[in-house]
């Protein structure tokens with residue numbers, strides 16, 4: 001079964017075709033990063049207007065890729081899938097409207113997909129020539145960690161397609177913590193990739209010597225605080241204190257005025273220390289969550305899962321728990337539509353007329 005997926009929840013306009021939930025036949029992503037860079041973050045109105053401009057071309061290109069690979073075009077598409085939340089309302093609307101139109105024109109069912117759940121499908125996506133990726137239904141129960149610009153959530157998947165949040169960040173997402181630090185340090189947007197690279201160079205430059213890291217707080221919320229909303233503090237994080245600690249450190253060390261200069265030579269140590277605090281807390285929460293029950297896999301998805309140090313640390317955590325770690329190929333870590341088309345094969349909670357009648361849901365939760 002071939003499903004064509006459409007994704008437009010934030011600043012990527014994407015379309016893909018996936019066979020039987022795992023084999024990616026076409027995958028096109030137009031990223032708007034350059035449009036948002038001058039503003040240091042995603043501007044919703046710029047994002048939705050760019051989706052309107054690009055979506056038809058992105059769909060057409062995905063269909064061309066499908067034809068080139070299989071010799072067949074839209075006639076071989078059995079269903080259309082689309083992200084209907086969470087995300088920016090005005091961006092989601094563009095993809096949903098396009099998907100409704102396409103499904104109606106093709107006379108094929110429409111399937112609504114949750115963006116966070118879809119990030120956790122990315123380790124199961126493979127392309128022609130890859131070693132076959134595992135089948136998700138063989139790996140239940142699994143623990144999922146979705147780490148992106150908007151979300152940091154630990155999710156238990158008792159069977160594949162069932163989702164229960166067991167922990168989350170109480171404020172900023174991990175990606176947001178990277179992006180805000182990069183903005184403060186003048187490193188540009190998005191912050192994750194540049195912090196990852198600069199920290200890697202810092203550690204490599206030590207030549208095996210012990211790093212002299214700044215002790216930034218490892219955001220572990222206190223038990224009983226109301227923001228936990230009933231979740232166990234052991235599986236939750238908070239990154240707002242870390243961000244403030246970085247600001248305080250910079251103000252104290254280099255001055256708080258607008259003319260402040262942070263010497264370029266100091267940046268790698270600051271950046272590496274900051275990244276270490278984020279990675280340490282993500283690894284610690286994951287290690288605790290893995291003790292809840294006998295999971296068959298740790299599944300990690302989202303843009304932040306590209307982070308080299310996080311990948312390594314989660315590898316250690318999974319090995320200590322005796323559980324396989326499933327990470328996506330780098331091209332499927334950030335936002336894409338292959339994850340939407342792939343998950344739609346397995347998860348059908350919003351299909352057909354119900355999907356055609358649905359609105360976007362910017363605050364959709366895993367398991368909704």
Ligand code: KG4
Nearest residue numbers: 148149150175190192196303304307334335
């Ligand atoms: O999943 P994603 O593409 O979009 C959302 O759904 O939010 O994630 C984007 C986030 C950004 O905050 C970006 O800074 C972060 O992923 N990111 C990284 C890395 N590459 C992207 N964070 C840490 N290290 C990276 N290498």
Ligand code: ZN
Nearest residue numbers: 119148334335
């Ligand atoms: Zn995402």
